[in-house]
Each structure stands twice: as structure tokens, then as C-alpha cells.
Amino acid sequence: MPRMWRPVTTNCCKVESGAVIGSLSSLSRCRPTRTEFSKTVTGMSSFRRFSTYSDVMSTSSSARFTEEQFGFAPGLVAFRVSELKAATHNFSSDYLLGEGGFGTVHKGYIDDKMRFGLKAQSVAVKLLDIEGLQGHREWLAEVIFLGELRHRHLVKLIGYCCEAEERLLVYEFMPRGSLENHLFRRISIGLPWGTRLKIAIGAAKGLAFLHGAEPPVIYRDFKASNILLDADHTAKLSDFGLAKMGPEGEATHVTTRVMGTHGYAAPEYIMTGHLTTKSDVYSYGVVLLELLTGRRSVDKTKPKNEEKLVEWVRPYLNTSRKLRYVMDPKLGGQYSVKAAKEVATVALQCISPHPKDRPRMSTTVDNLQALLNLKDMAGTTAHPLLLRQRPRPRQPRPMATRRSSHSAKTK
Numbered sequence: 001m002p003r004m005w006r007p008v009t010t011n012c013c014k015v016e017s018g019a020v021i022g023s024l025s026s027l028s029r030c031r032p033t034r035t036e037f038s039k040t041v042t043g044m045s046s047f048r049r050f051s052t053y054s055d056v057m058s059t060s061s062s063a064r065f066t067e068e069q070f071g072f073a074p075g076l077v078a079f080r081v082s083e084l085k086a087a088t089h090n091f092s093s094d095y096l097l098g099e100g101g102f103g104t105v106h107k108g109y110i111d112d113k114m115r116f117g118l119k120a121q122s123v124a125v126k127l128l129d130i131e132g133l134q135g136h137r138e139w140l141a142e143v144i145f146l147g148e149l150r151h152r153h154l155v156k157l158i159g160y161c162c163e164a165e166e167r168l169l170v171y172e173f174m175p176r177g178s179l180e181n182h183l184f185r186r187i188s189i190g191l192p193w194g195t196r197l198k199i200a201i202g203a204a205k206g207l208a209f210l211h212g213a214e215p216p217v218i219y220r221d222f223k224a225s226n227i228l229l230d231a232d233h234t235a236k237l238s239d240f241g242l243a244k245m246g247p248e249g250e251a252t253h254v255t256t257r258v259m260g261t262h263g264y265a266a267p268e269y270i271m272t273g274h275l276t277t278k279s280d281v282y283s284y285g286v287v288l289l290e291l292l293t294g295r296r297s298v299d300k301t302k303p304k305n306e307e308k309l310v311e312w313v314r315p316y317l318n319t320s321r322k323l324r325y326v327m328d329p330k331l332g333g334q335y336s337v338k339a340a341k342e343v344a345t346v347a348l349q350c351i352s353p354h355p356k357d358r359p360r361m362s363t364t365v366d367n368l369q370a371l372l373n374l375k376d377m378a379g380t381t382a383h384p385l386l387l388r389q390r391p392r393p394r395q396p397r398p399m400a401t402r403r404s405s406h407s408a409k410t411k
């Protein structure tokens with residue numbers, strides 16, 4: 001039986017009685033303003049997320065902040081800005097790991113002298129861009145959810161910083177970065193079939209854990225860039241800024257302002273704002289399709305009829321023969337035909353237009369785990385037409401540039 005959990009609120013942002021975690025709307029009152037420090041460090045964020053303003057004031061979740069104010073989860077370290085500056089070489093761009101809607105993410109190192117009991121380790125420090133869309137609310141949701149929920153397939157939040165106007169998050173460092181980088185970067189060599197399956201199962205376990213919590217947690221932002229990879233390709237979910245507590249008791253859904261990422265969000269959620277765990281299952285199905293095809297959920301560089309992955313690929317998913325046409329050419333035909341067919345079947349169920357027809361994540365974990373031992377690799381080659389359509393490999397860059405990009409990678 002999963003442990004009953006409740007989010008706690010924070011000393012660094014007082015919330016009035018009756019405010020609701022579902023929308024976190026009242027938290028905007030303690031939204032910090034942009035300081036010289038964050039102005040210099042944070043560049044422009046490229047938003048791929050969408051949102052509508054309609055239900056900003058929604059009061060959907062029954063979980064309420066009380067007048068009592070608690071600290072964050074006890075295991076979290078409250079860092080000072082000066083400590084995180086020191087850990088990241090003053091947020092140097094040489095240590096930039098990436099940038100998302102929240103702000104920039106920098107690699108850092110914490111030595112064992114920084115805090116008693118905190119082991120020396122590499123970390124990833126996320127710096128809130130105060131002028132970003134959801135900045136402060138997402139920061140708070142992240143600390144609340146990730147502070148409470150610990151699991152092998154959720155990235156570990158080590159601590160946070162909430163000093164004056166600055167809001168930062170400190171995570172365990174994930175050496176292999178995001179799944180997005182591995183699947184879609186032109187220069188990446190791609191991931192072998194077994195690794196893709198391992199990642200699919202790990203991410204499914206993370207979601208199954210969230211959905212099995214009491215009350216359930218709806219992740220709401222499941223996508224390739226939010227799946228981070230450990231050294232051995234263990235998948236961990238990151239970014240809980242949009243997470244919500246799911247329906248309780250008799251309720252079938254929670255109503256929210258529509259947020260998420262184009263190409264991943266479930267159609268009924270976009271239409272109605274009604275959110276259930278099955279909305280996450282849809283997004284999971286989209287990521288399975290990305291793992292199979294090596295294509296992004298939305299790719300504007302493709303011909304019009306191929307731009308939206310779900311629409312384009314759906315007719316190819318029900319037979320092994322058709323599936324062959326859409327498998328990622330980077331696999332070079334090295335995949336189990338039976339397992340790929342099963343994964344396609346699971347994906348098809350997950351992206352069903354009817355939420356009730358989508359499987360539970362726990363069932364999906366079982367179904368995918370059964371495929372781990374299938375090794376019928378022989379005789380599968382990528383379809384020659386597809387191989388011809390692939391962009392030509394890029395010409396090698398001049399030596400000087402290559403050397404510098406290599407050193408950036410190995411930091």
C-alpha cells in the first residue's frame with residue numbers, strides 16, 4: 001500500500017489559508033522580481049510549452065494549504081546563492097547543460113566541506129528565469145513534489161535556493177543528459193534497441209510510481225527532454241513544475257488550465273482541461289513512438305502529412321511489415337521484430353483517443369518487461385526508401401572546432 005503523502009508549503013513563500021495547490025494561483029503574489037544577478041545569468045528561454053489562461057484561478061484539487069506553514073521536505077538542503085555560484089564557476093556558460101522554459105541548467109560540483117553530511121558530488125543547478133512563463137509556481141511545485149517523492153526512476157532533488165528574489169534547484173547530475181539529446185541530435189549515434197527498451201521501462205516505472213501514490217500524482221509534462229539518463233541509461237523523470245495531485249474519492253478528473261508541450265498532450269485534455277492519469281499515458285505513448293521511429297513528436301521540417309508523429313505513424317503500427325517502414329534508421333535494422341511489434345501495440349493503446357482504452361502504467365511496465373529477453377534480431381533491415389530519405393551525414397568540422405566541442409562535452 002503506497003504511503004499517503006501530502007505536499008507541504010514553504011517558509012520562503014507564505015500562502016494564505018484556502019489557497020489551492022492545484023492551481024498554485026495565489027503563489028504568484030510572492031513571485032520574485034528579476035535581479036541583476038538573474039538578468040546576467042539567464043538568457044532568453046525558448047518556450048515550446050503552451051498554456052491557456054482560462055482556468056488560472058481553478059480550484060480543482062482538494063489538497064489545501066493550511067494556515068500552518070511548514071518547511072520543505074526535511075531531506076532537502078537549503079543552499080545559499082554564494083554556494084551555488086562557487087559550485088558552478090559563477091554559472092559559467094562553459095558549464096551550461098541546457099536551457100528550458102524554466103531557465104538555464106548548469107553543471108556544478110559540491111565538495112564535502114560545503115555542508116556537514118552532504119557528500120561530495122556533481123550536481124545540476126537549474127536557475128529560475130524570473131521572466132519565464134510559469135517560473136515561480138513551477139519552482140515551488142518542483143520542490144514540493146520532488147522533495148516528497150523519492151524513487152529510483154525520479155531524478156533526485158538535492159536542494160533548493162530561495163534567497164531574496166533568486167529561485168534555484170539543485171539535482172543529482174545525470175551524466176547522459178536527456179533522452180531527447182540522444183534520439184534527435186544529428187550528431188548522436190542513436191541508441192541501441194536494448195537501451196531504448198530499458199529507457200522505456202524505466203520511464204514507465206517512474207510514471208507508474210506517481211500514478212500509484214495516494215493520492216495519485218499526474219506528471220503532466222512527460223516528454224523526451226524530461227527523461228534524464230544515468231551513466232547506465234537508467235531513466236529518471238525530471239521537471240515536476242507542472243505536476244498535479246490527481247482526483248480523489250469519487251472524482252474522475254481534475255480540471256486545470258491546459259499546460260504541457262505540443263505533440264505530447266492528450267487530445268481530450270487540450271479540449272476540456274480535464275486531467276487524469278490517462279493524460280500521462282497518452283504522452284507516454286508518444287515517447288514510445290519517438291523511441292521506435294527516432295522522430296520528434298512534432299517536426300516542422302518534415303512534409304506536412306508527416307509533421308505530427310502520432311497522425312503520421314498510426315497506420316503503420318498494427319503489423320510488423322508496415323512497422324518496418326517507420327523504424328528509426330539509426331537502429332540499422334538491429335532490433336527484435338517481435339518486441340518492436342509489441343511496443344508498437346502498447347504505443348497504439350496508449351495514444352487511443354479514448355482515455356478509458358489506454359492501459360494503466362503498471363500494466364505497461366509488465367508488458368514491456370516481458371520483451372526484454374526477445375532477441376530475434378536477424379533479418380531486419382531498415383526499409384531502403386527510408387534510408388534514402390535520411391539527411392546525408394554532416395561533413396566533419398575543422399579540427400579546431402571539433403576539439404573545443406569535445407572539451408565542452410567532457411566537462
Ligand SMILES: Nc1ncnc2c1ncn2[C@@H]1O[C@H](COP(=O)(O)OP(=O)(O)OP(=O)(O)O)[C@@H](O)[C@H]1O
Nearest residue numbers: 097098099100101102105124171173174177178225
Ligand atoms: N539533473 C540533470 N543532469 C544533467 N543534465 C540535466 C539535468 N537537468 C537538466 N539537464 C539538462 O538541461 C536541459 C534543460 O532542461 P530543462 O528541464 O530546463 O528543459 P527542457 O526539459 O529541455 O524543456 P522544458 O522547460 O520544456 O521542460 C535538459 O535537456 C538536460 O540536457
Ligand SMILES: [Mg+2]
Nearest residue numbers: 100225226239
Ligand atoms: Mg525539462
